[in-house]
Amino acid sequence: MLANQIGYYSLILGLLLSVLLCGVSIKDFKNTHKQINQNVLSLSFLQLVFVIVSFLSLIISFINSDFSNETVFNNSHTTKPLFYKISGTWGNHEGSLLLWLLVLTLFIFLFLIKSREQPKKYRILTLLFQQIIIIGFFLFVLITSNPFNYLFPIPNEGLGLNPILQDPALAIHPPILYLGYVGTSIIFSSSLAAVTQNYVSKQWGQHIKKWVLVSWIFLTIGIMLGSIWAYYELGWGGFWFWDPVENVSLMPWLTLTALLHCIVVLETRAALTSWVVILSITTFTLSMCGTFLVRSGILNSVHTFANDPARGIFILIFLFALIVLSLGIFFIFHKENNKSSNNFFWLSKETSILINNWFMMYFLSVVLIGTVYPIFLDVISSEKISVGPPFYQKLIVPFLIPFLLFMSLGPRLKWIKSKIENKNSIIITFIISVMLTFFIIKNLTTELLFYTVLISAAFFLFFTTLKELFIKRFNNISQTVSHFGFSLLILSILFNNILSSEIITNIKIGERYDYNKGEIFFKKIEERKESNFNSIIASFEIKDKNGKTIELKPEIRIYNQPVIITSEADIRTTLLEDKFLVMNLVKGNEYFNIRYQIKPFMVWIWISVLLLSFGGLMSLFKKKYEK
Amino acid sequence: MKILKILIILFLITSFSELKSDEVNDILKNKILKNIRCLICQGQSVYDSESEFASSIKLIVDRKINEGLKEKQIYQFLREKYGDWVIFDPQLNKNTYVLWLLPLLLFLFGGAIIYKKIISNKK
Structure with missing residues (x-):
């Protein structure tokens, strides 16, 4: 009750502070002092504190199961374990927006502390642009999605959290993802500020690259966590469904990755200034679009857990205003300076980065059009079409081949003008890749030629980067690690795809099922009671063709609040393959439906994504920039 | 062209593979x-x-x-x-021409921009 009041008034105070902060910083802008007035920093800190207090009060309401709070009532239940009471705070619309606000205010405060060497006017303008976003979100939360709505009479029990969201990976997935998502707001604000001050330069590039890296790392890991969750909880062994909500997180990732490459050109060559600014604006706009698409409920998706048209309209107007504002600023203030630095030979690092951006933008267009087009078509002609995995695979996978080849060759090039060195070793590596691929997959797939070309390209990148790592030491190690991670990712996904096998059957207790490569024995079931669910735990013995037996225990959970039946897979992970078993009830029958899958190299998908982001981390902590 | 060829070949292979x-x-x-x-x-x-x-x-x-x-x-x-x-x-028909072809057109368009930029640098 008390926490509720504190949370609500902290939000209002936070909003008032935004207005005050704008006033103070505009006044300070005209001041001739070299450093920003200390008051601005203190106010920004105070604003952060208020949002933290508000966020903590919501957490406390959740912990205490205070059902006088509507958000808690809708998303919690007394029997839920403490951990999920807490994670339930951001597992819903209102709470997740509060998290948005928290990250927005946190990042601008960190920005102010970390940018002391930057020009004062640029810093103040960044703060102002960020405050515009923050005010927008304060209003959005307070008007359409107040997390502290009061309920009377107070209900005795809450409605509970959707059980599929009660999961450790999903508990930390939103905060990590949001750090990346919302982190792009700083890039947006500061690029606008830099444009107004005509400060899009090498220094700015070096300074903002850190923020690009931070957002990129969090976004990468956040997407991966979501994917891991989908793997063992949602899908039947799938880890990426091209679901609209997944696409929405992939889109800013693609532009952010393009930006990350482009910013390297800016910080060393002071070129491509317009493109960097456009990418910065686009990245944040896509993050906002994502929020709009998910929150407005116009997407048909497994993830849509709350929606309301008023919210959609608010975000749409806000988004529109931000786009108009940023484009206005871009066209009025932006001057393409320093013409000479835009000159480079066709064979150069600049070109290779442009090619990276070219492909990134193409992938973005596929994902964006694939996600948005069905909605437009529905509105215009009320014809409903589904755009699913086959569409994305057809348009993206063939393009990976040239993309991977460029990725192997590009980083070897030098700035301005370059020539290809060690042609022989490149050719040898390429031939080895092709032969190795052909040797491995010749009996595995019906689409031999296509897969040979595709996997060869991936192996080519794999060997080139591997050679770089071990032979030509530490040329640009962070980049090599990331590219190596990417080649590993593509290889693991492809081999996982080609080599996966599965058995689907109905089976009852005590029965044996023979398949051509082994045997599944359904040993027994046990029942167990937890505070918020009852579960049926089965135990299966699976014998493979070498006679090795493993025991897997998939589970069926019957949650009490809300009443939902979920299947929990049991997964045995080894370096080579995952063994994945999940079972389902068959209605009015003593049989259980089981799916047993062998998924090779599953763990390498996660490892390679970690490597990819580890490369980013290394770049972030690189002491001095290498020329 | 290369991509197109690959697509055609892929298509041929997939359509000729028989079930066993x-x-x-x-x-x-x-x-x-x-x-x-x-x-x-x-x-x-x-x-x-x-x-x-x-x-x-x-x-x-x-x-x-x-x-x-x-x-x-x-x-x-x-x-x-x-x-x-x-x-x-989705099928390729009058409802989905934009869906299938717009990304490919954008790809060509992007390529043209980069090509133009490099050509103009040559001079």
């Missing part, structure tokens, strides 16, 4: 089921779902495969019965 045994049938069935939307679920495929709708579709697909229908014919059958919404792989 029950195991291949099962793989085909799962592939088809993954491409069918479960109409009463939220964004799940029939393959992923245990709903009654999904179960009945699974039976239909099973029967159609045994009747010897090709993958495309099964999709067509389902499209006629439930509309385009039911298949995750």
